[in-house]
Amino acid sequence: MTSDDDAPTPFDDLDRYLELPRVGGLALSPDGTRLVTTVQTLDAKRTGWTTALWEVDPAGVAPARRLTRSRKGESSAVFAASGDVLFTSARPDPDVAKDEEEPKAALWLLPAGGGEARVVATAPGGVGGVLAARAADVVSVSAPVLPGAAGLSEDEALRKDRTDRQLSAVLHSGYPVRYWDHDLGPDEPRRFAAVSSGWTGGGGDARLELRQLTGPGRQLDEHDAVLTPDGGALVTTWSVADPGAARRGTLVAIDTATGARRVLVDDPDADAFGPAVSADGRWVAYVSETITTPEHAPVIRLGLVPLGGGAAGGDPGGGPTPEILADDWDRWPTSVEWLPDGSGLVVTADEDGRGPVFLLTFGPAGPGSGEPVTVERVTSDDASFTDVQVAPDGAALYALRTSYAAPAEPVRVDLAAFVATGPAGERTPVAADTLRGPVPAPALPGVLTEVETTTADGARVRAWLALPEAADAGAPAPLLLWIHGGPLSTWSAWSWRWNPWLMVARGYAVLLPDPALSTGYGQDFVQRGWGAWGAAPFTDLMAITDAVEALPEIDASRTAAMGGSFGGYMANWVAGHTDRFRAIVTHASLWALDQFGPTTDAAYYWSREMTPEMAEANSPHRFVGDIRTPMLVVHGDKDYRVPIGEGLRLWQELLTRSGLPADDDGGTVHRFLYFPDENHWVLAPQHAKVWYQVVLAFLAQHVLDEEPELPAFL
Incomplete structure (x- = not known):
């Protein structure tokens, strides 16, 4: 596929798609007058990415302006108390x-005064x-x-x-x-x-003059940390060893002058992460996730602990007592920030294929009183919000808003207007205001709709459906079922790697369903699929596919299924349990669960997910003989979450044991796209382009009955 500057949208041409700038991250100055975000673009050779810092006007008046420029790029911007911008760059x-x-990478300073x-x-x-x-x-x-x-x-x-x-x-x-x-x-x-x-x-x-606060050890691997407003303490996750070669996250406070460490949260039954410190420095809010068992899915809640107190030297004895907030709120918080006056928390959580902003309000006595709290949805947008920053006066918050209708863009949410809509518990959500960001939203080649169905066991299953504009009863579109990863995840935010609009531009309808195990639908919906991946998640997917295939805009005779990670697992399971699809693409997929368990990078987590008996019952490799659908296997050698052995074994068994084995001369309808230098996601720009080229060619051959077009260098 060559570049075509006359293509109707950037999604009609892969080269133009790769050229689209990508916004990520958001930082707000202490006085609330400046916002800084990061924009990622192709480098000069078109083989990698480079980043730059841009300033966005919080008032939405001035246009965005670029702050930095270099071949190596800049990232991780934060504001110092002085108003200077700190960032890292090599x-x-x-x-x-x-x-x-x-x-x-070094720490750089961009002066506030220019x-x-x-x-x-x-x-x-x-x-x-x-x-x-x-x-x-x-x-x-x-x-x-x-x-x-x-x-x-x-x-x-x-x-x-x-x-x-x-x-x-x-x-x-x-x-x-x-x-x-x-x-x-x-x-x-x-x-x-x-x-x-x-x-x-x-x-x-x-x-x-960098002063060392912590010594040797792996306690800070992949840690979350925050400084108190006065800089006197660093609050950070602190990983500790548990039985069975397991790790668990605790929270500690480290004195930035002496390095003395105190334990704040050490719950043997839960991980603690995502700390946020109140403006008065008295309280730490955090996210708590219970340690799972094969019988019980995790429970994720907000926690609150006083910053004062705690035992010195890491001894949990005598530490402060944490409190779980809004235990009856049937949503999983994903981030938390304080209101400046300490009266509440701004929280994000998945909900119904979206990721709204919520407001948790404490009782009249304030945090730590044990009084009931209220949780209200603040935003009305059909979108997800990340990188939330609360204005110093608490009247507004800033965030990146993303959905399948548009990639991430900076927005302002009027908290004061939300509060003015009524008393606590009766307020009306408000829409976010789009700021003048550095990147305009690209034109889309189709329309986004929402569909749902009810399964045989009475569960509601919903999905996004991206349709070509021309799809109708007279020209129905072929259908691609896309299965999300996780599995504790949801199709709620724009993805540059799994982007449905590239497929829509070529005439496909793309179904993005949230089956059992998906987040944003309550604890019971997750529990329906826990420890039984091949049961409710599979039947939910088939039920929503049935419902969508009945639509007049869909050609039920031309369908395919695709998925990555857990979605790849499910694609493998689908292949062994139905021949309704013409083709299946399985990316970074789990194949033999007995092999996967001890070789993944966090085997202890997997041992909590399923017993050996559960893993055996839910392992797709047991049904290889029933696979009668052409499969495209995709795997990167640097994938440690789903090791390459899964892809290698799947490929060998497709060729030798499937219902469509290779012939005596080695010919096969199956294909294996292998990336020696890629990881779980396939990130290098030209590798991402090859990924789409091969996937589209495979689908064209088996779904559209067209001659596949592949790059000559493959």
Whole structure:
């Protein structure tokens, strides 16, 4: 497929699609007058991505303006209390002689009063996890440090020694050893803090003196952290070992002056994450997720704990007592922020294929009183909200809004107007106002509708349906059933990797259903599929497909099913349990659950999901002999969540044991698209393009009865 500048929409041409800028992340200045977001675009060679920081006017008046520009790009923007913008970048430092090695990510400062950005902190292994206190000149960063190093200077010497010896070996003493797409070790993340009072508007070249807060260990792997407003403490998740080579998340407070650590939340039955500290520094709100069992799905709720108190040195004894908030609210919170006056929390949660903003209001006595709380939906948009930032006066909040109608864009939600609609518990949700963001929404090649059905057991199953504009009873569209991953997930937000509009532009209707195990429909809906992936999730998918195939706009004789991760598992299960589809695409899929369990990067979580008997009963590989549908298998070798062994075994058994095996000369209707250097998602731009080219060619052959068109280099 070649670029066609005259294509009706960017989705009609893969090259134009890849050129679409992508917005992500949002930071609000302490005084509420500035917003900064990140825009990702193709690099000059069109083989990678680069990012830049853009400023957005919170009032929605001034157009967005670009703040940074470099080949390496910039990310992770936060505002310091001074109003300066901090960000990370691996671009060369103009004040340092050119190094033969590629530079690591450093901490840069862009002065509030204007001027050039400059480096303010570095570490031998790079810096990340940038945090800044809202009301004090304190910042914190994370940096990987080799376990034998006391600090950054020793770390630099040890790294050089490893490089000179060409060493890559890692000696592990615990679990896990890798995560998603990268190996863990030999270095480990540590937290550092610094006082930034020496900064001046546009002058000075002083570097931060990073003070180490934590020592060796893997307690901060994939951690969530936040500084208190006064910068006196760092509140962070702290991973601890549990029996069975398991890990569990606790919450601790670390004094940024002394490094003394106190335990805030250590629940043996739950993980704690996503901390947020109240403006007065007295309270920490967080998200609590119960440890699952094969019989019981997780329960996710909001937690509240006082920041004061807690036992020193990490001893949980004598710590503060956490409180679970809104235990009767049948939704799973995904993020939490405080109102400035401490009277409530701004929360996001999945709901009915959307991700609205909610307001949790405390009783008259305030947080910690034990009084009942109220939870109300704030936003009326058919969309999901992320990166929520609350204005200093509490009158508004800012967020990125996304849906299958548009990618992420910055918006303003008028909290004051919402509160004015009525008393607590009776208020009317309000629509968000679109700000003048850096990227306009692209034109779509079709329309988005909503469908639902009722299953045999009485469950309501709903879905998004993306239709070509020309689809009608006279020209019905072929149907693609897309099954989401997770499985604790939902089709509620724009995806650049699994984008239905690319398929709609080629005449397909795309069904995006939320079967059992999907979030946003209550605890019972998740529990329906827990430990029984091949039962209600499968029958829900078939029921909603039946309902959509009955629509006059759909050609029920030309259908296919597709899915990735859990969706790939379900695609494999579908292949072994029905021949109703003409083709099936299975990406990064689970195939043999007995093999998958101990080889995935977080095997302890899987052991909580299913017993060996459950895994055996729900394993798709047992039904390979019943597969009579052409399958396209897609897998990346760097996928540690669903290891490559799943794809390799699936491919071998399709060729030798399926109902459509290879012939004596090795010919087969099945195909295997293999990416040696890709992970769970296939992220490199040209690899993503190849993914769509191969998928579209496979579907054209088997669904549309057309000759497939494949790139000559494959």
